[in-house]
Amino acid sequence: MSRVTLQSIADRLGVSRMTVSNAFSRPDQLSAELRASILTVAEELGYRGPDPAARSLATGTSGAIGVLWTEPLRLALSDAVTARFLGAVADELSADGLALTMLPPTVPAHDVAMDGAIAYSCAADAAPVEWLRRRGVPIVAVDMAWADSSVRVTIDDRGGARRAAEHLVEWGHRRIAVLTPQPGGERLAGWLEGLAGIKPVVGFVDIFGDNRTAILDLLRRRRPTAVLCASDLVAAQVLAVAGELGLGVPEELSVVGFDDHPVAAGLGLTTVRQDPDAKGRAAAQAIRQLLARRTDPDAGAPSDVELPVELVVRQSTGTAPAGEGTPG
């Protein structure tokens, strides 16, 4: 017994296949009467409804937007800031009837149908990004340094980092450490700007991992009076290690994070706040505009967006310890 298709229904009723298609997809194109009988027959035959794959092929749209992420998805979803961003994207897109498809690194991005994609914090030369570009899928790059033609949504990483560094300098700190995932990047650049010539001790961390050993080593051997961290979660690890070492915060050590992750408030962590909801909305808007251009080439190209950030001063930063203000 073969599958029930539009044709089966059409044959049964002696109408054209197109009419049956319209009965499901464009009810205004046929009389209510005929439509009712088509639906009845469809029901009788056990028709499953228009096949999404076939429809997708015929119309050229799939109803889904992809999210590219180069780490295991667990990490995206378990981080409150990232998850919040994704939630905002999803909600904003859902208003347009679009679903969100999350593509882990192991899934060949070229195999999954999508009308557009959001590349989130990927390396610009990551293979999946490259594939999608090839396919001509409209891409919005979020939190990525990617000079290429797509649209970018970023936050003012550099400005926020600069403010954070300036804040420490204002409090008299001179022996300052920075914890960054890699050499380079906007945040590091901003810190250096804000430090105005002070050479920081640079430590490298795994954003998603446990950096206890590295931090322990840094605090014990280099004795910074302040630490600038690439994220609040790293900063939280610094606070924990400081506690272990009996270092008073902020009396002996000031700590600054980044993101204003939900844990930051509870820890009294001074940090640079970003708005993941706004970022998500901006990304979704950009996608929407790119999609609009597909049907109406006159629609303007969306422009890059850079969202502002804000320094939030809490209890984890204070004046530099007396007599310790100079580089060791």
Place this chain on the structure above:
Amino acid sequence: MSRVTLQSIADRLGVSRMTVSNAFSRPDQLSAELRASILTVAEELGYRGPDPAARSLATGTSGAIGVLWTEPLRLALSDAVTARFLGAVADELSADGLALTMLPPTVPAHDVAMDGAIAYSCAADAAPVEWLRRRGVPIVAVDMAWADSSVRVTIDDRGGARRAAEHLVEWGHRRIAVLTPQPGGERLAGWLEGLAGIKPVVGFVDIFGDNRTAILDLLRRRRPTAVLCASDLVAAQVLAVAGELGLGVPEELSVVGFDDHPVAAGLGLTTVRQDPDAKGRAAAQAIRQLLARRTDPDAGAPSDVELPVELVVRQSTGTAPAGEGTPG
């Protein structure tokens, strides 16, 4: 200029379209030599790679698993327990090369191509669930009371709730309130079992909302010595209101949550721990088995899974206040 397809490449080289298809999808089916020249020509012509929609129609698979959720996706992603579950599902499925498509309530589920679906905490009669059933999509129901033929993955809600209630009774509590989102449900049933005849004060809450007023009213007017909450987030609200009222916890009020949400440890909240990672893995496994049955009908049907839970006693519960142990 029309689009470059397999046919364009085939024509250019004088080979059959099928051979070109194989060059991309089944490299072992042709000589390395021919394949190389096909890829070269493809490159020259600017071929974008096999169209996912077309492939999907031809093969009958789409490479994505849907997640059904009847609230705004923001709520799924911003809740740590749910997000963690989704992360586990995504990671587990990604090993099979499957992407995860999140379907918000506003997206017609029948319009998006998917090979299977995970319905998470939806009403069994929710329209999207019904559509997918119609379409014959294999569905795994998670945290749902759904007697129908699909596979279910649940946690021992009833047993956990029973243990929580017993715990309070053991500490001498007799005037106990429960906060639940709706009348009925496994957790409520478990509480009632554990209360062994004690009639609780029942309060209704919005799981995703702010219930301050309702809780304030409950604590002030009914003066329970203990509260059983349907989730840790509700329990956290109870703790906050207790603080406002100057009620000592646990001296004057014991509070029990559910889930062992990350905030619970910080709040010292006694709760029932579930393992969202295990739940995610179980759901993904079930999907995998359902998909396997599609190609090999002899593969056994996956069976329902009920995961154990565990009472975690922290500082928010203690002995009932003296002389208050009897129902008012």
Place this chain on the structure above:
DNA sequence: GTATAGTTCTGTATCGGTAAAGGTAGTCGC
């Protein structure tokens, strides 16, 4: 020299729809 098998490529059939233009009546205005 012929059967056996393996490699490489081709032909045909199919997957299940939608878009856009094309009839064909009946209706309306005048």
Place this chain on the structure above:
DNA sequence: GCGACTACCTTTACCGATACAGAACTATAC
């Protein structure tokens, strides 16, 4: 009574691939 309109349905022409069976050719064995 005639053109224009509207409402409804049909025709034609795709959308871009994969599955499966078999043909042609090469190598190996005996």
